[in-house]
Amino acid sequence: MQIFEQNSMREGACQFALAALEQVDSIVDLDNGSEVEDLPETTAMIKGRLWANVFKYSLDLKNFRDAYCAIISNPDDDSKYVCLRRFIIVLCELGETKKVICNGEIPFTGLVEKVEQELFWKAERSDLSSKPNLYKVLYSFEAYRNNWRKAAGCMYRYFVRLSREGEAGGGRQLTHVLQEKLHALSTAINSLQLVEPSCAWLDSICEADDQISPSKKPRNLLMENSAFGTDSELSTLQFCVDIEILEKEYTLTEALYMLSTVNSKSKFSESYSIEALTDILVNENLYDLAFTIVLKFWKESGMKRELERVFAAIAQQCCPNRVGNSGRNLTDTQQLLLLPSSEDDGWDGNSKTIAVAHQVQGSCQWETLELYLDKYKDLHPRLPVIVAETLLYTDPEIELPLWLIQMFKTTKGGNRMISWGMSGKEADPAALFRLYTNYGRHTEAASLLVEYLDSFASSRPMDVLHRKKMSAAWFPYTTVERFWCQLEEMQGFGHSADQCDRLKKLLHGALMNHLQQVVVDSEDILSSVGGGQGAESQSS
Incomplete structure (x- = not known):
C-alpha cells in the first residue's frame, strides 16, 4: 500500500487493502472460533487497520459513500470513531456537508449520536464566520430526522455564541450579526413549535459555557428586566428557555437590528434598560416595535404605565413649540395653511423649504398619534387623557385636534355621551373639562x-x-x-x-x-x- 501511495495510486492502494481483507479470513480459522497464535495482533485490530486504510484512500478519492461503508464495516470501535471524526472534518473542509450529511444520502446507521457529538464539538470550537456554518449543518442534520427539539437547541446555541462573540466589529459587522441572530431565533422558535408543548423548552446553559470566563458571558436583558418579577422566575429562566422567552429575545434583537439600520446619533448599548430602548425606538419613529416591546414585556398595570409613557413621548413630538425645540418657530399662518407650490411666489427658497418640512413632519406626527391612539385606547381607556394632558402641558397655546376631543365625547360605538351629563369612562367629557380648567x-x-x-x-x-x-x-x-x-x-x-x-x-x-x-x-x-x-x- 505504501508503494501505491508513493506513486499517487490511491485507487490501487484501496484495492490492495480490500484484497488484504479477503485474505484475513483464510488465515484465521473462523469456523472453530480460534485464531492463529503466530499473529501479533487480534483479528479485529488487523481488520480495523485495513478498513481504516480503505476509508483513507476512498476519502482521498472523494468516494464518500465507499468511505462511509468502510467506517461501518470497521470492527474496531476506536478506529471506527477516529475515522468518523476524520470523515466529518474533511467533509466540512471540502464544503460537502450539505450534500452528504444533511440530505440523508448517508444514513449513519448506529452512528447518529456520534455524528451529533462530533458536529457539535467542532461547531463549538469553530469560528463563527467559517464556511459552512456548522451550527446550521447540525440543524439541517437534526431537521432531516425530525429531531426538532435538538434542531432548535443548535440554533439557540448559535444565537448565544453570536451574542457573546459577534458584536465586536463595526456598524456593518453589527448589522450582519443581528441579522444572523434574528435568523437563529426565528429558526429555533419555528422548530420548537413543532414539538409537543410539554417538551418545547431548551437548556439555556451549555456545558461549553463552563470553560468561559464569567466576565465574558453574554448579558441577558431578559433576565435582568423587572418584568419577570420574582427571583424564582429568574432562577428558572437560567435553566429553561421556552418559546415565550425566545419570542422576547427575537423582539429585542429585531429592535436592535432596526436601530442599526437607521442613521441615529444615539445608539443603543447593553448598559441601557428595556425602557431606554423603548424611548430610543420612539425617538427614531419605530413605533410598531416600541409597542411590540411594551405588549411583550409588561402586563396589566405595568403595560398601562408603559403605554402612557410611550404615548406621552409621541404626543410631545407633535408640539412644535415644546421646550428644547431647536427648529425655527413658524407663525400661526405658516403652521396652519398650505404653502404656495409655485416657484414665482414671494417666499424665500430656504424659508419655504424649512416651512414645508416642518408642516409635513407635523402632519405625519398627528396622523401617527391618531392611528396608534385609536388602536390602543381599548387596552387602556385613559390614554386620551394622557395625550391631551401632555399636549396642554408641553405647549400651553396648542389647540387640541378635533379627533382627540371627539374621543372624550363619544363612546366606543361612536355615540355621543351628551344626554346623561358628562360622566363616562376614564376619558369622558368631565375629564376633558378638568384638563381645560387645570391648564387655564x-x-x-x-x-x-x-x-x-x-x-x-x-x-x-x-x-x-x-x-x-x-x-x-x-x-x-x-x-x-x-x-x-x-x-x-x-x-x-x-x-x-x-x-x-x-x-x-x-x-x-x-x-x-x-x-x-x-x-x-x-x-x-x-x-x-x-x-x-x-x-x-x-x-x-
Whole structure:
C-alpha cells in the first residue's frame, strides 16, 4: 500500500487493502472460533487497520459513500470513531456537508449520536464566520430526522455564541450579526413549535459555557428586566428557555437590528434598560416595535404605565413649540395653511423649504398619534387623557385636534355621551373639562360645559323619563366651582377682565337654566310619587 501511495495510486492502494481483507479470513480459522497464535495482533485490530486504510484512500478519492461503508464495516470501535471524526472534518473542509450529511444520502446507521457529538464539538470550537456554518449543518442534520427539539437547541446555541462573540466589529459587522441572530431565533422558535408543548423548552446553559470566563458571558436583558418579577422566575429562566422567552429575545434583537439600520446619533448599548430602548425606538419613529416591546414585556398595570409613557413621548413630538425645540418657530399662518407650490411666489427658497418640512413632519406626527391612539385606547381607556394632558402641558397655546376631543365625547360605538351629563369612562367629557380648567383654557372649558348643559336640557322626548330618574345624570360640580373661582380670581387681578366677565355671564346663565331644569324634574318626580300613593290609598 505504501508503494501505491508513493506513486499517487490511491485507487490501487484501496484495492490492495480490500484484497488484504479477503485474505484475513483464510488465515484465521473462523469456523472453530480460534485464531492463529503466530499473529501479533487480534483479528479485529488487523481488520480495523485495513478498513481504516480503505476509508483513507476512498476519502482521498472523494468516494464518500465507499468511505462511509468502510467506517461501518470497521470492527474496531476506536478506529471506527477516529475515522468518523476524520470523515466529518474533511467533509466540512471540502464544503460537502450539505450534500452528504444533511440530505440523508448517508444514513449513519448506529452512528447518529456520534455524528451529533462530533458536529457539535467542532461547531463549538469553530469560528463563527467559517464556511459552512456548522451550527446550521447540525440543524439541517437534526431537521432531516425530525429531531426538532435538538434542531432548535443548535440554533439557540448559535444565537448565544453570536451574542457573546459577534458584536465586536463595526456598524456593518453589527448589522450582519443581528441579522444572523434574528435568523437563529426565528429558526429555533419555528422548530420548537413543532414539538409537543410539554417538551418545547431548551437548556439555556451549555456545558461549553463552563470553560468561559464569567466576565465574558453574554448579558441577558431578559433576565435582568423587572418584568419577570420574582427571583424564582429568574432562577428558572437560567435553566429553561421556552418559546415565550425566545419570542422576547427575537423582539429585542429585531429592535436592535432596526436601530442599526437607521442613521441615529444615539445608539443603543447593553448598559441601557428595556425602557431606554423603548424611548430610543420612539425617538427614531419605530413605533410598531416600541409597542411590540411594551405588549411583550409588561402586563396589566405595568403595560398601562408603559403605554402612557410611550404615548406621552409621541404626543410631545407633535408640539412644535415644546421646550428644547431647536427648529425655527413658524407663525400661526405658516403652521396652519398650505404653502404656495409655485416657484414665482414671494417666499424665500430656504424659508419655504424649512416651512414645508416642518408642516409635513407635523402632519405625519398627528396622523401617527391618531392611528396608534385609536388602536390602543381599548387596552387602556385613559390614554386620551394622557395625550391631551401632555399636549396642554408641553405647549400651553396648542389647540387640541378635533379627533382627540371627539374621543372624550363619544363612546366606543361612536355615540355621543351628551344626554346623561358628562360622566363616562376614564376619558369622558368631565375629564376633558378638568384638563381645560387645570391648564387655564377657560374659553374651551366654558364652551364644553355649556354644550353639555344645553344638551341635557334639550333631551329628546323619549329620553325625558330617563333624565328624571334619580342619579340619571352627573356633572363635575366641584370642578365647575373651581373654574368659577379661577374666573373671579383673574378678574380680581385685572387679567382679561372683559373675557372673564363674559365667560361668567355665559356660565351663570347656563347653570341657572340647568338648576331650574333640575328643580322641575324633581317636582315632577315628587308629584308622580305622591299621585301614586294617593291612588293606592283610595283603592285600599
